[in-house]
Amino acid sequence: MSGYRDTLSVARLRPQRRLRMLRAIADDPARPERFFATLAGARPSSEFVDKEFLALHG
Numbered sequence: 001m002s003g004y005r006d007t008l009s010v011a012r013l014r015p016q017r018r019l020r021m022l023r024a025i026a027d028d029p030a031r032p033e034r035f036f037a038t039l040a041g042a043r044p045s046s047e048f049v050d051k052e053f054l055a056l057h058g
Contacts, residue, residue, distance in 0.1 A: 003041060024056040 025031035031053070037043040 025053070 022032075022035075025035055031048075034043060034048045038045050038048040
C-alpha cells in the first residue's frame with residue numbers, strides 16, 4: 001500500500017513544494033540519484049528521507 005500512497009503523493013500537483021525540494025537536494029550529487037531511485041522503487045524511502053533531508057526540507 002505504501003507504493004500506492006507514494007504514487008498518489010507524486011501525482012498531486014504541488015509545483016512550488018516540489019521545486020523547493022529539488023533545489024534543496026541539488027547541492028548534494030548523491031541526493032537526486034537517491035530521490036529518483038526511491039521514486040522508481042529501486043531504493044527504500046528510508047535511504048532518501050533521513051534527518052539531513054528533513055533539515056534541508058523543513
